[in-house]
Amino acid sequence: MRRVVTGRNKGFVTGAARPVSAEPSRGRTGGVPVMKLPLGRVLLCAAHAMALSSSLCIPLPPSPPAPPSPPPWSTIPPVRLGAAEFFVILTKAGITTVPSSVITGAIGCSPIASTALTGFTLGFLEDEAGFNSTSTSDQVSGGIYASDYAGDTPVMLTAAVSALEVAYADAAGRSFSGASFLNVLGGSIAGQSFRPGVYQWGSVVAFGADIYIKGNAYDRWIFQMSGDLWVGESANVILVNDGTGCGAPLASNVVWQVMGYVEVGVSAHLEGIILCKTHVAFKALSSINGRVYAQTAATLIMTTVTEPVDAPPLPPRPPMPPSPPPPPPSPPTPPPPPSPPPAVCAAASACALAVGRSPMAEARTDRLRCQAGSNSRPTSSSFVVLLQLLEVSGRERAMASEPARNCVRAASSEKRAVRLLARACSSSRCIANSTGVFCMIFPPAVPPPPPPPVAAKGAEE
Secondary structure (H helix, E strand, C coil): CCEECCHHHCCEECCCCCCCCCCCEECCCCCCEECCCCHHHHHHHHHHHHHHHHHCCCCCCCCCCCCCCCCCCCCCCCCCCHHHHHEEEEECCCEEEECCCEECCEEEECCCCHHHEECCCCEEEECCCCCEEEEEECCEEEEEEECCCCCCHHHHHHHHHHHHHHHHHHHHCCCCCCHHHECHHHHECCCCEECCEEEEECCCEEECCCEEEEECCCCCEEEEECCCEEECCCCEEEEEECCCCCCCCCHHHEEEEECCCEEECCCCEEEEEEEECCCEEECCCCEEEEEEEECCCEEEECCEEECCCCCCCCCCCCCCCCCCCCCCCCCCCCCCCCCCCCCCCCHHHHHHHHHCCCHHHHHHHHCCCCCCCCCCCCCCHHHHHHHHHHHHHHHHHHHHCCCCCCEEECCCCCHHHHHHHHHHCCCCEEEECCCCEEEECCCCCCCCCCCCCCCCHHHHC
């Protein structure tokens, strides 16, 4: 292959499809040199340019941190405990302990008497009225109450047990939060994490390993089960902060509604409020941070029961943004311009002016539907009314009537009506043609006042 160096092919390889010369050539760019390079060299230059640009990049400043999220608002209303909230353990059929249990808070039973409180060494306290309304025990930091105590204790217990039943019915009546909250894992929930919501099982619920309740201090959980609740040995319910900045979940916001019975295994730990339809049993060295409400009895074996921290009140909701001010009132609509004086649109109206009648009344008589400011043209029927009015009133009455300045254009081709209208307007300036009459009625000239009388010369003297 040889190089051609003459003519327009200078610098090109014979038979090649692309130029290889680096000599500038001038094209249609107005004399601007254009460098012709092979594709490989172009790609190599582009790679060098990208490397150079990346080496010269200045790092951007870090983005500002995102503002903290507003506190989440639980959509689950709390289960109200009412008067039952005074007690950390409340039953209908008694409380049994195998010493030594550690109970922080008050306990009570009703309607059964104090004989159903077993395992406690009771000492009575008199109230202000001298009644033995409360008893104490070294296993209980709060008071102990039974339905057979004196004073107002029976009334207080009756109200508390009623509130317990209402709370149970409330928790049992809640609707589950969705399909993913129904019969989770068939009730075998060991190792599971639960976000806020209402969960429902139609069977026994059991876990032999830890489970996790993840959320914040304003979230709520309700666990409904038509069977029993079994907490295995050394299994724990662990409250996990979700990192929203609103604190960890609270035991007072976790409710276990159990239609069967509850068994908490050896050294197991539970968090929440137990609302049990039947019996609650705690095995040796088990514990709960919460409350125990049983509609039969409760059994403790060296169990630790801690009264939970009350849920904090919800922070005030952020104020709603103020509504934009109402738009300024629209300027009052200007009144319509005054209508021009009624245009007399029929010869009958002209004659009515001449005889002192109302032009609008005559227009209605003529059935011409004349409107103020109307420019409608009259019809030939108007001249029939005109002729009748002229014959009745006579020319003299027309001339004696109160004059008015009006310009009438009576459109018609009837020559007779034109002539009669011209004669009726003899005291005015009328122009008659083949299409009608233009008639301007003027008031008669007012004679000048007579000069004052001149006194006689003899009288002056």
